[in-house]
Every structure is written in structure tokens, then in C-alpha cells.
Amino acid sequence: MxxxxxxxxxxxxxxxxxxxxxxxxxxxxxxxxxxxxxxxxxxxxxxxxxxxxxxxxxxxxxxxxxxxxxxxxxxxxxxxxxxxxxxxxxxxxxxxxxxxxxxxxxxxxxxxxxxxxxxxxxxxxxxxxxxxxxxxxxxxxxxxxxxxxxxxxxxxxxxxxxxxxxxxxxxxxxxxxxxxxxxxxxxxxxxxxxxxxxxxxxxxxxxxxxxxxxxxxxxxxxxxxxxxxxxxxxxxxxxxxxxxxxxxxxxxxxxxxxxxxxxxxxxxxxxxxxxxxxxxxxxxxxxxxxxxxxxxxxxxxxxxxxxxxxxxxxxxxxxxxxxxxxxxxxxxxxxxxxxxxxxxxxPFVVLAGLALSAALHPASVRERIYPGRFPLACFDTLKSLPPGKVLNRFIMGGALSYFAGPEYKVFIDSRNDPFPQPIHDDYDKFVYGLPGWREALARYSPDYVLWNRTGPGSILPDALQREGGWERLLETPDEDCVLLQRKPR
Structure with a gap:
């Protein structure tokens, strides 16, 4: 007993x-x-x-x-x-x-x-x-x-x-x-x-x-x-x-x-x-x-x-x-x-029961993901476009690589250490609109921009569209995200 x-x-x-x-x-x-x-x-x-x-x-x-x-x-x-x-x-x-x-x-x-x-x-x-x-x-x-x-x-x-x-x-x-x-x-x-x-x-x-x-x-x-x-x-x-x-x-x-x-x-x-x-x-x-x-x-x-x-x-x-x-x-x-x-x-008996149920009735990642946390619609749209370089927010990088694929090269992600300090410095320029962000953008020449519409750094999508050369492909208010594509030159 x-x-x-x-x-x-x-x-x-x-x-x-x-x-x-x-x-x-x-x-x-x-x-x-x-x-x-x-x-x-x-x-x-x-x-x-x-x-x-x-x-x-x-x-x-x-x-x-x-x-x-x-x-x-x-x-x-x-x-x-x-x-x-x-x-x-x-x-x-x-x-x-x-x-x-x-x-x-x-x-x-x-x-x-x-x-x-x-x-x-x-x-x-x-x-x-x-x-x-x-x-x-x-x-x-x-x-x-x-x-x-x-x-x-x-x-x-x-x-x-x-x-x-x-x-x-x-x-x-x-x-x-x-x-x-x-x-x-x-x-x-x-x-x-x-x-x-x-x-x-x-x-x-x-x-x-x-x-x-x-x-x-x-x-x-x-x-x-x-x-x-x-x-x-x-x-x-x-x-x-x-x-x-x-x-x-x-x-x-x-x-x-x-x-x-x-x-x-x-x-x-x-x-x-x-x-x-x-x-x-x-x-x-x-x-x-x-x-x-x-x-x-x-x-x-x-x-x-x-x-x-x-x-x-x-x-x-x-x-x-x-x-x-x-x-x-x-x-x-x-x-x-x-x-x-x-x-x-x-605890392990109960978890084993939950695991058996999950194995018998597996759910897809999209069915189980936290609602509105990830810009799935933007990922789907991006995946339908030619592979290229993506200027993205820090936290989105890993999810972008997973849902869209490694062919869509991210600017940064939360692995953090693969990226030299100048990359982090330039990222701050994009987020806060610091002097030199335009030069940094030209230096990296991304094909796409995947960005937030609210919070710190939300000024970038509007700034890009005002200056021209970028087309807004999709905006998803529920997912707080906007996807831009560079216009053909």
C-alpha cells in the first residue's frame, strides 16, 4: 500500500x-x-x-x-x-x-x-x-x-x-x-x-x-x-x-x-x-x-x-x-x-496515459500552437515566394526557419551566439530607427521584411513604404505582423 x-x-x-x-x-x-x-x-x-x-x-x-x-x-x-x-x-x-x-x-x-x-x-x-x-x-x-x-x-x-x-x-x-x-x-x-x-x-x-x-x-x-x-x-x-x-x-x-x-x-x-x-x-x-x-x-x-x-x-x-x-x-x-x-x-503513469492518447490521436503543430503568437499566415505567404534573405524580428527567426524552411535566410534569431556583435548593433538600428539604419539596410539588401506592427521597432514597415522600393504583401492584425517584399529594380 x-x-x-x-x-x-x-x-x-x-x-x-x-x-x-x-x-x-x-x-x-x-x-x-x-x-x-x-x-x-x-x-x-x-x-x-x-x-x-x-x-x-x-x-x-x-x-x-x-x-x-x-x-x-x-x-x-x-x-x-x-x-x-x-x-x-x-x-x-x-x-x-x-x-x-x-x-x-x-x-x-x-x-x-x-x-x-x-x-x-x-x-x-x-x-x-x-x-x-x-x-x-x-x-x-x-x-x-x-x-x-x-x-x-x-x-x-x-x-x-x-x-x-x-x-x-x-x-x-x-x-x-x-x-x-x-x-x-x-x-x-x-x-x-x-x-x-x-x-x-x-x-x-x-x-x-x-x-x-x-x-x-x-x-x-x-x-x-x-x-x-x-x-x-x-x-x-x-x-x-x-x-x-x-x-x-x-x-x-x-x-x-x-x-x-x-x-x-x-x-x-x-x-x-x-x-x-x-x-x-x-x-x-x-x-x-x-x-x-x-x-x-x-x-x-x-x-x-x-x-x-x-x-x-x-x-x-x-x-x-x-x-x-x-x-x-x-x-x-x-x-x-x-x-x-x-x-x-x-506522475509518470498519468503522463504515459496522456502520451498514449496523443500517439493515437496526433495533432499537427498548427492545431496545437498558441493562438496568435506566431505569424503563420505570413510564413505561408513567404513560403509561396522565391527563397531569399529576410529581415526579421529577433524572436521570429527560429519559427521562420521551421515553418518556411532554411531556404529563407533569416537576419537574426534567438540562438544569439552565431551572430557577431555588429549584427546585433545593426538590428538595434532597425528596431529603434537609430542613425545608420538605411545604410545597414543597403548593406544587407534583404529580399523580404517580416516585422511587427506594434511595440518597439514598429516604425520600420511604415518608414520603408514611405521611402519607396517596398511592397506590402500581407498584414495580419491578429498576429501583429506585416510582410514586405522589395520591388524589382
Whole structure:
């Protein structure tokens, strides 16, 4: 019966992932991953960007594995595939995170459930996005479990990170966090002190972390991948992306992350002794997440582990007796639920049922796409015209490559790094009407313009038609898009 009763993490995973699995396709980035996967399956890897006429920095499909998984899910389950993939990855992260939190605690209870919930809410901005960082979250959680196993005495656990990191580097750019977590955990354990045998174990774990770092080179990027995460993070164009900006505490999820961080600080101040083996990596990743909010889901898990491991070491509470009595009752209910309900398969059983239904009744991408989000009519019109160069908005590029095809070369898309900084600078000129936009237009000489009619940058279509030389082919108010074609000279 214990295995049949859903545990608290399974209930959270169910409530979270079923809506994800049933939601429409909505993320712009998904479509450049799908377009890239179709290209790779047909042509193999290439350093030359096949989708744009400006990507002179070369195409580095370092997250190609996610694209392949998304494309295969689309072929098997129809348009529900990418959402089912996302939901399955989120459910897997929930269950792995809960296992890590339970392992860290000497007596799992209400506090452990609370920090799990805070961890998940800190990840909330990723839930409904069909993007590869869900794979990064799952692989990071696996790395956490490996480091916990090593701390408990399993000498083989660190070496399992080597093949895991080789896989990770082909799925998501967060692979560097794997060696960093193991290495900093080993350094922290060394700081905690121990005998000569303990120091030797720490040095061996550091060696495993170094080997895992080198294993990332087993990817199409080769040794260039070692510097890629750092070089990408310092690009000026990267700093304009929301997820790479400092944490915005006006966002609700960021406030919950801050609450989790403050709870960890409180526990750290009162717990004795404190373990540097978990404190050191937690501190480093928390600081990194404040500088780039995309790191917050990873840091939240380490903060939760620190609280789970240390809160039992706090001195007895000085809170009023009535409050302590209420807390004790809630703690007893929580501990009883955790102990007597170990069913963890329910989220995956439900998702398997949804997958079977989707496979039997597959929907097309057009049937499942978020209404009005993508200018499908403009893509269709463009596809009926001769292939050429398209001046497009940043977020539309991947979808344009997917729906119209790689023959219609985009000016830019949200892969970001194939495009040198001058391309981003010229794009800003088009968006904001900055001096030099006419010269830039003449330099690139696009055949088509696919642009928004509202919001920043909406002045470009009207400016082009006023100056002549352009014909408006289609305008779709519902999709907020206009398609222009250069007139024959």
C-alpha cells in the first residue's frame, strides 16, 4: 500500500506537470531547436550556419540533443510531444530533488516539504517553456545525488559524473555546473577537516571533477566547448537577454528564491557545526544566480539541501508554546505522510496515459500552437515566394526557419551566439530607427521584411513604404505582423 499511495513530491509533480503536458506550443526558441534537429537528421553537423545570411560566427549546436529529442517526440506523439517531453523532465526533476532533500535530512518533515516547494517556485519561470534547460535541471539534480553518495562514502560515485558530463554537454550549456559542484564539494569537504584518508578521497573527487570537465569535449564542438559557457556569458548581446540579467526581485518567483536564501542564512547562523561541503557550492551558485537569474533553479536546490541538512542542528526554539504545539502537529502529519506514502510513479503513469492518447490521436503543430503568437499566415505567404534573405524580428527567426524552411535566410534569431556583435548593433538600428539604419539596410539588401506592427521597432514597415522600393504583401492584425517584399529594380 505504501508504494501505491502518492507521496508529497508525487502530488506536487502531478499538479505541476499535467497542466504543462496539456498546454499549447508557445516558446519561440522551441522552433529553432526543431529546425536545427531536422537539419541535423538530414545533413549532419556543420560549422556553417544553414539558417541565416549573417551568422558568420558559425553554428555551434551545443544543445542539439534536446532538439533531436523534441523532434522525435513530435514525430511520435504529434504536437503534444514537446509538451510531454517538458512535463516529463519537470516531473523527473521534482522527484530527484525530493530524493536529494530527503537524503540530506536526518528526519524529513514539514521543513523539507517547504524547501522543496520553494525550490519549485524558484523554477517557475521555466515551467511552461519548451527549452533544453529542463534537461540541465535534471542532470544537475543527478549530480547532486552523486555528490551526496560520495559524501556518504561511495568512492565510485564521482566517477559516474564523467559519462554524465559527456552526455550533458550535448544537451544543455549548463554542463559546467556538474564539475563545478563536485569540485567545490570536495574542496569544502577538505575544509571540513579529516585524516589522511579523507584528504585522499577529496583529491580523488577533484580529479574526477577535472576528468568530467574534459569529457565535455566529446561533443560536436570539440575542445571549443570548454570556453563556450564563459565566452557566451560575457557577450554584450547575451547581457540583453532577460535570463542572463541580474535577478529582478519584482518578479514573484524571485521573491520566493530570496525567501529560501534568507531561510538558509538564518539556519546557517544558528546551526552548529556547519558543513563546508554543502555551504561552499551553495554560496558560490547563489551569488552567481544573483548576477544571472538563469542560475536560480540550480542554486535553489542547493539552498534547500543546506536547510534540510542543517536545520536539525539549531538550538531549541524560543517561540511561544502555542506556536510550537501547532508546528509539532503539522510536523507529525508531514512526517507520517512522508513515511507511509512512497508512491512516486503516479506522475509518470498519468503522463504515459496522456502520451498514449496523443500517439493515437496526433495533432499537427498548427492545431496545437498558441493562438496568435506566431505569424503563420505570413510564413505561408513567404513560403509561396522565391527563397531569399529576410529581415526579421529577433524572436521570429527560429519559427521562420521551421515553418518556411532554411531556404529563407533569416537576419537574426534567438540562438544569439552565431551572430557577431555588429549584427546585433545593426538590428538595434532597425528596431529603434537609430542613425545608420538605411545604410545597414543597403548593406544587407534583404529580399523580404517580416516585422511587427506594434511595440518597439514598429516604425520600420511604415518608414520603408514611405521611402519607396517596398511592397506590402500581407498584414495580419491578429498576429501583429506585416510582410514586405522589395520591388524589382
Amino acid at each position: 505504501r508504494r501505491l499511495l502518492p507521496g508529497p513530491a508525487a502530488v506536487l509533480a502531478l499538479l505541476l506537470t499535467v497542466p504543462i503536458a496539456l498546454s499549447p506550443l508557445k516558446n519561440y526558441d522551441l522552433f529553432f531547436h526543431l529546425a536545427g534537429a531536422r537539419w541535423l537528421l538530414s545533413h549532419g553537423f556543420s560549422r556553417q550556419d544553414p539558417f541565416s545570411f549573417t551568422g558568420t560566427s558559425g553554428w555551434v549546436p551545443h544543445e542539439w540533443g534536446f532538439g533531436i529529442l523534441a523532434e522525435l517526440s513530435l514525430r511520435v506523439f504529434g504536437a503534444a510531444g514537446p509538451e510531454l517531453l517538458t512535463a516529463t523532465l519537470v516531473a523527473t526533476f521534482v522527484m530527484l530533488a525530493w530524493r536529494a532533500i530527503r537524503t540530506a535530512s536526518s528526519a524529513p518533515g514539514l521543513v523539507e516539504l517547504g524547501v522543496l516547494a520553494l525550490t519549485l517556485v524558484s523554477q517557475a519561470f521555466t515551467w511552461y517553456q519548451e527549452r533544453p534547460y529542463h534537461l540541465g535541471h535534471v542532470l544537475f539534480a543527478l549530480t547532486v545525488l552523486l555528490t551526496q553518495a560520495w559524501r556518504r562514502g561511495n568512492a565510485r560515485a564521482p566517477w559516474l559524473l564523467v559519462p554524465l558530463c559527456a552526455l550533458w554537454a550535448n544537451l544543455h550549456g549548463s554542463w559546467l555546473l556538474g564539475p563545478a559542484l563536485l569540485g567545490s564539494t570536495a574542496v569544502g569537504a577538505l575544509m571540513d577537516g579529516g585524516d589522511a584518508a579523507h584528504r585522499r578521497r577529496c583529491l580523488l573527487a577533484m580529479g574526477a571533477a577535472g576528468l568530467a570537465f574534459l569529457a565535455a569535449g566529446l561533443s560536436p564542438s570539440g575542445p571549443g566547448i570548454y570556453l563556450y559557457p564563459i565566452l557566451h556569458s560575457v557577450l554584450a548581446s547575451t547581457q540583453t537577454l532577460e535570463e542572463w540579467q541580474p535577478m529582478d526581485l519584482s518578479l514573484l518567483w524571485a521573491r520566493y528564491f530570496l525567501a529560501l536564501a534568507l531561510l538558509a542564512v538564518f539556519v546557517c547562523g544558528g546551526a552548529r557545526p556547519r558543513s563546508w561541503a554543502i555551504l561552499l557550492p551553495t554560496l558560490g551558485l547563489t551569488v552567481a544566480s544573483l548576477g544571472a537569474q538563469r542560475h536560480a533553479p540550480f542554486a535553489a536546490l542547493l539552498l534547500a539541501l543546506f536547510v534540510a541538512e542543517h536545520h536539525h542542528r539549531l538550538a531549541p526554539s524560543a517561540l511561544p508554546e502555542a506556536f510550537r504545539a501547532a508546528w509539532k502537529r503539522l510536523e507529525g502529519w508531514s512526517a507520517s505522510w512522508i513515511q507511509h506514502a512512497s508512491g512516486s510513479a503516479w
